[in-house]
Amino acid sequence: MPARPKPGSAEIVQCSTVDDLVSMIIKAASEMDKHPAQVSVMEMRRFGVTDRNINELGGIRKARSKATGDLAAVPIPTPKEAAEKAVRQRPKRKKPAWKRGESRKIEGWRTVAIISDIHVPEQDAGCLGACIAWLKDVRPDIIIINGDIGEWESMSVFSNGGLMALEDEIGVVGWLLDKITEASPSSEVVINEGNHETRLPRWIARNAPQLDGIITIPDKLRLEDRGIRWVPEDEQPYSIGGLDVIHGHQDLKGWGPIYAARKFADLHGRPGRVVVYGHTHKHQAFDRPHSQGVSRAIGLPCMRSLRPGWTHGRTNAWSHGWGLAHVSDTSARVELVTYADGVALYGGRAYR
Numbered sequence: 001m002p003a004r005p006k007p008g009s010a011e012i013v014q015c016s017t018v019d020d021l022v023s024m025i026i027k028a029a030s031e032m033d034k035h036p037a038q039v040s041v042m043e044m045r046r047f048g049v050t051d052r053n054i055n056e057l058g059g060i061r062k063a064r065s066k067a068t069g070d071l072a073a074v075p076i077p078t079p080k081e082a083a084e085k086a087v088r089q090r091p092k093r094k095k096p097a098w099k100r101g102e103s104r105k106i107e108g109w110r111t112v113a114i115i116s117d118i119h120v121p122e123q124d125a126g127c128l129g130a131c132i133a134w135l136k137d138v139r140p141d142i143i144i145i146n147g148d149i150g151e152w153e154s155m156s157v158f159s160n161g162g163l164m165a166l167e168d169e170i171g172v173v174g175w176l177l178d179k180i181t182e183a184s185p186s187s188e189v190v191i192n193e194g195n196h197e198t199r200l201p202r203w204i205a206r207n208a209p210q211l212d213g214i215i216t217i218p219d220k221l222r223l224e225d226r227g228i229r230w231v232p233e234d235e236q237p238y239s240i241g242g243l244d245v246i247h248g249h250q251d252l253k254g255w256g257p258i259y260a261a262r263k264f265a266d267l268h269g270r271p272g273r274v275v276v277y278g279h280t281h282k283h284q285a286f287d288r289p290h291s292q293g294v295s296r297a298i299g300l301p302c303m304r305s306l307r308p309g310w311t312h313g314r315t316n317a318w319s320h321g322w323g324l325a326h327v328s329d330t331s332a333r334v335e336l337v338t339y340a341d342g343v344a345l346y347g348g349r350a351y352r
Contacts (some may be wrong), residue, residue, distance in 0.1 A: 013048035036067035048119030055340040116146035117302035147194020147247030155199035195249035248279030261286035269295025281318035
């Protein structure tokens with residue numbers, strides 16, 4: 001007498017012949033989306049066939065072998081094929097109103113990459129290379145080079161004549177501008193004048209005042225021909241919607257960088273807006289609450305080598321990276337992209 005089924009299981013089915021058992025195996029395989037050779041004794045219990053009944057008819061192997069012979073044209077799916085079929089049979093989700101890949105193009109918002117303090121030819125090659133690779137992927141609407149794009153050591157009062165001629169430095173900075181525009185050709189490019197860029201006009205004022213206004217960095221770099229906008233130090237912060245960008249040397253004379261973010265939030269911050277500065281070569285942030293909203297100041301890290309020649313082998317306490325701002329007409333959000341241990345991580349990707 002067949003055993004009673006367990007509570008919640010199928011009613012007992014008595015197979016009289018091997019053909020009956022084979023038919024049940026084929027039925028179970030079809031309902032479970034399996035090949036007959038994959039059906040187990042435990043699974044047959046779910047369809048009401050007892051272990052005793054299967055053994056009386058010669059066992060599961062014999063019945064599966066006959067079922068497989070009857071359905072020889074049915075291939076056994078590989079795990080990959082079974083997974084792909086499960087994905088195809090999965091209920092389709094409703095498509096969102098926005099398309100994938102358009103999250104950076106939210107209506108009314110623009111993306112602005114902010115790169116500060118590169119100091120070529122004393123740049124950190126790894127950080128700069130990672131940033132160029134990142135620009136190729138992100139393709140921001142605007143790229144702001146926030147001052148000190150070059151070291152301009154030939155014009156420095158500390159270099160005893162400089163290790164490079166001015167024309168050589170112009171060539172190196174021009175090479176960098178070409179790399180940036182080639183990486184993201186559709187981006188508008190803006191350069192904020194930094195304190196290192198002011199070395200040339202200060203040198204002219206000291207040594208050759210007759211050349212004042214005749215030899216300038218924007219002219220030597222042919223920025224107008226390149227379609228790049230130049231923002232002098234006295235016209236900063238440069239504003240785009242809810243974002244203000246300033247190099248920072250203008251307001252940090254005699255002021256330690258430890259409190260720089262607080263100072264910029266108080267000097268240039270406005271409720272609901274973000275002011276971004278460089279110059280200190282360190283990341284820092286400060287929020288100043290107001291009755292109308294919060295003003296935020298964010299200091300960006302640099303791309304300069306942490307061991308410039310004048311440190312005689314010591315490592316400076318600076319940090320490497322850059323920023324990406326999402327800007328609307330009235331607001332801004334700034335993400336920091338940190339470069340450390342030879343890699344920058346952004347959007348699930350590694351940039352080296």
